[in-house]
Amino acid sequence: MIALKRVGQAVLVIALAYVLVFLVLAAIPGDPVSAQLENPQAGYSEAEKAQIRSFYGLDKPVLVQLLISIGNALRGDLGISLSTSAPVSSTIGEAIPSTLALAATALVFALLIALILGFASQSLGEGRLGGLVRSLPTVFLSTPNFLIGLVLIQVFAVQLGAFSIIDPETAGSTAFAALTLAIPVSAQIAQVFITALDTTTALDHTEVALSRGLAPVRVFARHLLRPSLLPTVTVCGLVVGELLGGSLITETIFGRAGIGTVVQKAVTSQDVPVLQAAVVLSAAVFVGVNLVIDLVLPLLDPRLRAPREAS
Amino acid sequence: MTSADTDTRPDAGSTTAGDTEHGTAPLLTVEHLRVTYGERAAAREVVRDVSFSVPAGSTLALIGESGSGKSTIARAVLRLLERRGARVEGSVRLRGREISRLREHALRPLRGRVLGFVPQDPGSALNPVRTIGSQALEAAALVPEARSRAAREALVREGLERAGLTDPERIAASYPHQLSGGQLQRVLIALAIIPGPALLVADEPTSALDVTVQKQILDLLTSLQDELGIGLLLITHDLALAAERSQQVVVLSGGTIQEAGPTAEVFAHPRSEYTRRLQADVPGLHPDRFADLRAARDLGEGGGAPPATAPRVTARDITRTFRSTGGHEIRALHGVSFSIARGTTHALVGESGSGKTTAARALLGLERLDAGALEVDGRTVDPSDPRALRALRRDLQLVHQNPFTSLDPRFTVGRIVREPLDMYRVGDAAAREERVSWALAAVRLDEELLGRRPTALSGGQRQRVAIARALVLRPEVLVLDEPTSALDVTVQAGILEVLVRLQKDLGLTYLFISHDLGVVRQVADTLTVLRRGEVVEEGEAVRVFADPQHEYTQRLLASIPAHVAGAERTTRTQSTGSTGSTASTPGDGILEATA
Numbered sequence: 001m002i003a004l005k006r007v008g009q010a011v012l013v014i015a016l017a018y019v020l021v022f023l024v025l026a027a028i029p030g031d032p033v034s035a036q037l038e039n040p041q042a043g044y045s046e047a048e049k050a051q052i053r054s055f056y057g058l059d060k061p062v063l064v065q066l067l068i069s070i071g072n073a074l075r076g077d078l079g080i081s082l083s084t085s086a087p088v089s090s091t092i093g094e095a096i097p098s099t100l101a102l103a104a105t106a107l108v109f110a111l112l113i114a115l116i117l118g119f120a121s122q123s124l125g126e127g128r129l130g131g132l133v134r135s136l137p138t139v140f141l142s143t144p145n146f147l148i149g150l151v152l153i154q155v156f157a158v159q160l161g162a163f164s165i166i167d168p169e170t171a172g173s174t175a176f177a178a179l180t181l182a183i184p185v186s187a188q189i190a191q192v193f194i195t196a197l198d199t200t201t202a203l204d205h206t207e208v209a210l211s212r213g214l215a216p217v218r219v220f221a222r223h224l225l226r227p228s229l230l231p232t233v234t235v236c237g238l239v240v241g242e243l244l245g246g247s248l249i250t251e252t253i254f255g256r257a258g259i260g261t262v263v264q265k266a267v268t269s270q271d272v273p274v275l276q277a278a279v280v281l282s283a284a285v286f287v288g289v290n291l292v293i294d295l296v297l298p299l300l301d302p303r304l305r306a307p308r309e310a311s
Numbered sequence: 312m313t314s315a316d317t318d319t320r321p322d323a324g325s326t327t328a329g330d331t332e333h334g335t336a337p338l339l340t341v342e343h344l345r346v347t348y349g350e351r352a353a354a355r356e357v358v359r360d361v362s363f364s365v366p367a368g369s370t371l372a373l374i375g376e377s378g379s380g381k382s383t384i385a386r387a388v389l390r391l392l393e394r395r396g397a398r399v400e401g402s403v404r405l406r407g408r409e410i411s412r413l414r415e416h417a418l419r420p421l422r423g424r425v426l427g428f429v430p431q432d433p434g435s436a437l438n439p440v441r442t443i444g445s446q447a448l449e450a451a452a453l454v455p456e457a458r459s460r461a462a463r464e465a466l467v468r469e470g471l472e473r474a475g476l477t478d479p480e481r482i483a484a485s486y487p488h489q490l491s492g493g494q495l496q497r498v499l500i501a502l503a504i505i506p507g508p509a510l511l512v513a514d515e516p517t518s519a520l521d522v523t524v525q526k527q528i529l530d531l532l533t534s535l536q537d538e539l540g541i542g543l544l545l546i547t548h549d550l551a552l553a554a555e556r557s558q559q560v561v562v563l564s565g566g567t568i569q570e571a572g573p574t575a576e577v578f579a580h581p582r583s584e585y586t587r588r589l590q591a592d593v594p595g596l597h598p599d600r601f602a603d604l605r606a607a608r609d610l611g612e613g614g615g616a617p618p619a620t621a622p623r624v625t626a627r628d629i630t631r632t633f634r635s636t637g638g639h640e641i642r643a644l645h646g647v648s649f650s651i652a653r654g655t656t657h658a659l660v661g662e663s664g665s666g667k668t669t670a671a672r673a674l675l676g677l678e679r680l681d682a683g684a685l686e687v688d689g690r691t692v693d694p695s696d697p698r699a700l701r702a703l704r705r706d707l708q709l710v711h712q713n714p715f716t717s718l719d720p721r722f723t724v725g726r727i728v729r730e731p732l733d734m735y736r737v738g739d740a741a742a743r744e745e746r747v748s749w750a751l752a753a754v755r756l757d758e759e760l761l762g763r764r765p766t767a768l769s770g771g772q773r774q775r776v777a778i779a780r781a782l783v784l785r786p787e788v789l790v791l792d793e794p795t796s797a798l799d800v801t802v803q804a805g806i807l808e809v810l811v812r813l814q815k816d817l818g819l820t821y822l823f824i825s826h827d828l829g830v831v832r833q834v835a836d837t838l839t840v841l842r843r844g845e846v847v848e849e850g851e852a853v854r855v856f857a858d859p860q861h862e863y864t865q866r867l868l869a870s871i872p873a874h875v876a877g878a879e880r881t882t883r884t885q886s887t888g889s890t891g892s893t894a895s896t897p898g899d900g901i902l903e904a905t906a
Contacts, residue, residue: 126396201394204435209446211389212502213422213453216415222449226440301440302486 003295010291017283018276022069025272026062034058056082079273083265088277091262098169099258102177102250103243109182110239114189114232121194122201122220134194140187145246149180149253168256177254181246185239192235196228203227230301237290244282336407337364338542339388339510344401346383346392346566357383358566361401363559367509370536370543372553372574374589375563376799377770381546382431384563385514387411388544389428390418405510423453427508427541429532431515433495437487443498444483447471453506466505474501475531492663493524497531504535511536514546521662522826522870529556548799550593551829551871554578562586592804595829595871598856600804601811608654613815618654618836623820624674624788625650629683631669631844643669645844646683651788651837654814656821658831658852660867661841667824670841671790674822675709676700687788705735708781712793714773718765724751725761728779735784750779753816754809771802778809785817792824807834828871832856840864 034053044052053059057068072079078088117133124130156162156176163172200206201224209223210216248260259278266274298304346358358380365371375381386392387399390410403411405425410418430436438446444467451463451470471479474497487495496516503511513532517525533556536543547553553560553574560577562570562585569585570577581587590596611617631644644666651657659667672678674685676694685692687707693699708731711717718727728750732743751758754775765773774794781789791810795803811834813819825831831838835852840863848861859865 204430204432205438207391207394208428208430208436208499209438209449210394211391211422211426211428212450213419213424213506214449215419218449222441223438227438303439303488 006291006294010287013287014280014284018070018073018280019066021276021279022066023062025276026065078277081266081274082271083269083274088273091274092259092277092281095257095259095262098256099247099251099260101174102181102247102256102258105174105178106181106185106243106246107236109178110186110189111236113182113186114193117186117190118193118197118228119220122197122224123216137187137190137194140183141191143183145180145184145249146253148183149177149250152176152180153253165255168254173254173256177250177256180253181243181250184246185242188239188242189232189235193228193232196231197224200224200227226300230297233293233297233300237286237293240286240289241282244285338367338406339365339544340402340404340407341384341388342402342404344384344387344399344403346380346387347398347400348396356566357397358387361561361563361566361568363561363568363571365510365542365544365559367542368536368540369559370545370557371559371561372545372547372557373561373563374547374550374553376548376589376801378565379563380566381548381563382514383566385512385544385546389422389426389512390415423450423503423506423508425509427503427506427511429496429499429503429511429513429516432519433492433499434487434519436499437495439487441486442483443485443487443490447483447498447502447505450502450505467501470501470505471498473504473535474498475527476501492520493528496520496524496528500528500531500535504539504541507539508541510542510544512544512546515548516545517552518548522828523662523866526870532556550578550589550800551595562589588801592800593829594800594803594807594827594833598829598832600833601808604808604811604815608811608815613812614817616654616818618652618818620652622650623653623688624657624822625684625686626670626674627684627686629670629673629685630681631666631673631678632681642666642844644673644680647839647841647844647846648683649837649839649846649849651820651822653820654818655836656814656823656834658823658825658835658838659841660825660828660831660838662826662867664843665841666844667841668792669844671709671792671822671824675707675790676703705784706787707790708784708786708788709790709792710774710777710781710794713797714765714770714777715797717777718773720765722764723761724756724763724765724768724776727765727776728783731780731784737784746783747779750783753782753813754779769802770798771805774798774802774806775809778806778813782813782817786819788820788822790822790824793826794823795830796825796827803830810834828856828867840867 050059057065060068069079076089078092080086081088081091084091117136120133121130124133153165153176157165157173163176164170165173167173168177206219206223209219214222244259247258248264250256251258251260252264259281262274263278265271266278341364342362344358344361345356348355348357361380361384363371363373373381373384383392383397386395387397388403390403390413392399399411401411402409405421410421413421437443444464447467447470448460448463451457451466454463454466457463457466467483468479471482476482476494476497482490482494482498490498496519500516511532516532517528520528529552532543535541543557545553545557557574560571560574561568562577562583564585570581570583577586578590581590594600607613609617626647626649628646628648629644630642630646633641633643647666647670649657649659659670661667669678673680674687674692676692679694687703690699690703692703722730725747728747729743732738732746737743737746747761748758751760756772756775756779760768760772760776765776768776774797778789778794794810795806798806807830810821814821821834823831823835832852837850838852838855839846840848840855840861842863848855848859848864855864856868859868
């Protein structure tokens with residue numbers, strides 16, 4: 001029941017994102033088609049111009065264009081790219097696997113790094129080493145993405161030859177690209193995770209568990225970890241945006257043909273249909289991931305499940 | 312005390328421990344305990360040179376107000392302070408064995424098995440995302456004989472039953488948030504006793520619970536102690552409770568011992584000024600504390616009009632039902648009626664879930680009623696008419712329960728108190744300032760505090776600010792929602808006195824919400840006892856306290872610890888006779904103090 005409602009809300013958000021992107025792009029003065037058509041060097045006749053305009057539906061009022069666009073999108077037709085004349089769905093579709101592999105690997109790396117930092121922050125205490133671990137997320141966060149990528153390429157690809165920069169789709173190359181993307185993302189997760197662990201450590205039940213004679217590792221696994229996962233999982237949903245945004249830079253540095261590259265090209269050539277599809281895809285991923293997280297949280301925390309009468 | 316030589320032998324064998332248990336050495340000995348937080352210049356000493364000992368099978372109570380260091384001492388004994396960054400000096404010996412310098416892995420076998428802990432707030436002392444059963448199994452795993460899961464489960468069942476939980480299977484399958492506070496505290500006691508400890512450290516084990524539940528939990532601890540021969544280190548702020556439940560007391564203030572000795576002696580003849588004051592401020596021991604002030608009020612001596620019989624506030628058959636998401640109905644109020652005469656105090660008494668807070672919220676127009684009506688001076692409280700409500704609220708102000716959350720931390724005291732005047736646009740700036748000064752003076756706060764923020768104030772000062780804020784509009788009626796329950800007894804006594812004086816001087820009418828019958832007896836003229844949204848008993852406070860009609864009221868009254876101590880003094884005389892105290896019993900101490 002609640003799950004159904006959440007799914008409905010998610011669909012609504014994606015639909016609104018679609019409309020919003022359409023309206024914003026429509027509001028930008030001088031659409032890309034007109035810019036090309038008015039170019040005197042292109043030498044289109046008035047009749048040709050009118051034909052091209054009507055092909056793209058630009059002669060109709062904006063609202064009608066919107067309705068047509070929505071109708072087409074529902075049938076799976078996302079339009080034709082302005083710059084390559086290929087269907088948008090295939091342009092995006094071809095780029096998805098590469099980006100998906102990159103983002104998924106990066107997320108796994110980020111979670112591993114955050115988990116290790118979290119455990120270290122609790123077991124190393126307040127000393128110098130503990131302080132170092134606690135400052136790592138800030139360092140990660142303030143290091144530019146491209147710098148990490150360039151250093152990794154210089155050290156591991158050029159000097160050590162650990163992966164090839166010529167063929168970006170090999171496992172090795174993907175792994176290092178993912179690491180580049182994972183480091184700033186892991187920092188955000190780790191910051192929340194460490195704070196949550198600190199909060200849980202200060203809670204009564206942790207102290208009581210300790211007084212019960214449990215070994216520190218058990219206290220961490222059974223009394224610290226799960227309560228601290230709640231905010232951490234929530235933040236994972238928010239860093240998805242970071243993953244998508246960061247993939248643009250990472251793909252450029254590592255020469256990968258992914259969504260990021262497609263978006264970059266679409267922006268420079270004002271390719272509205274591609275841009276629109278990419279933005280809506282990002283929105284859909286973001287909303288989808290957060291929907292899954294919302295549905296998973298009650299499994300982690302019984303207090304979020306459907307309320308049973310307290311006695 | 313004589314086994315100082317064991318200090319150098321931290322690994323004294325368990326045989327020694329067994330011998331000393333039956334010998335002269337006490338179960339727990341604390342000597343010259345000193346606890347410091349922070350380094351060098353910023354060092355803060357929170358416990359200073361504290362020594363005491365707990366014999367096996369007996370109870371020692373550490374009494375003190377917040378900040379006295381009593382919980383810190385409990386955690387020092389449990390060795391839970393190092394993780395908080397505290398420095399602990401001195402000696403803590405358990406069955407003669409020095410444990411204050413044991414390494415964590417050497418100490419762990421003692422945790423749970425010898426040294427049990429019953430924490431303060433049952434609501435937060437269990438892991439919220441795991442079932443009671445899985446946490447209880449951790450405690451059962453400490454018992455060496457219980458090797459199989461079935462044996463551990465049997466131990467859990469037995470422990471829960473012993474703690475008075477009649478349905479152990481259901482409890483074990485529940486999550487903490489599905490149980491009541493009383494059930495959770497029983498669970499925590501069960502978890503503590505399952506491994507069979509020799510010493511239980513109970514840190515305010517009942518202060519988060521309703522009075523009737525409080526009594527049940529204390530009875531349970533006492534009976535378990537008799538049954539299992541456990542030594543009990545009881546941390547409490549409640550003097551009457553200590554008097555009733557302990558053989559020895561240590562009175563603490565500011566981290567140092569003010570007084571220590573057999574409970575009966577300390578209460579019968581308190582030697583320190585601090586203990587005397589503490590004792591004088593316990594409401595349960597001094598029902599007539601404000602009798603003079605209230606008599607003056609009745610004669611109209613304070614300047615306020617003497618109480619009249621005409622009602623200022625009337626509640627007629629008020630009913631409010633909440634519906635939970637599951638469609639389940641909770642009757643918060645069901646046909647409740649009461650009236651408050653002008654210039655008097657009416658108490659709504661009840662435990663959590665009794666509907667007393669819902670009634671107060673309804674009177675303030677914060678809660679819609681399903682049926683019935685509330686009137687103030689003949690004006691109906693109608694939440695759907697914001698304009699009338701706003702006019703009404705000028706005469707009707709609230710003092711909230713918790714002064715630590717009810718004041719905006721970013722506002723200065725001056726701004727907090729002035730805010731209602733700004734909202735109602737009373738007078739000009741100068742007039743408002745004058746009003747603020749008057750309100751601060753009325754609650755006996757220094758004007759120096761005007762520029763301070765709440766974080767720089769003590770709990771008592773904060774609650775005075777909250778009262779000043781309520782007073783500044785010169786309302787006729789104050790709704791006091793548990794105004795002292797978050798405060799220490801001495802602070803509470805000060806706040807109550809301010810309230811009684813204000814009533815005398817200004818002719819205020821109070822609706823006093825409380826679960827504390829000791830406080831109610833001191834200040835209320837009339838009262839209504841609520842249980843699960845229904846009126847159980849009502850009438851003149853004097854009559855209800857002298858001659859409670861309903862069984863529930865009788866039970867509530869019986870849970871005032873001092874009351875019990877008085878009633879049970881003959882049995883206590885016999886049981887404590889062996890301590891060698893000929894001076895008096897705890898019960899006598901209470902009665903003498905009352906007389």
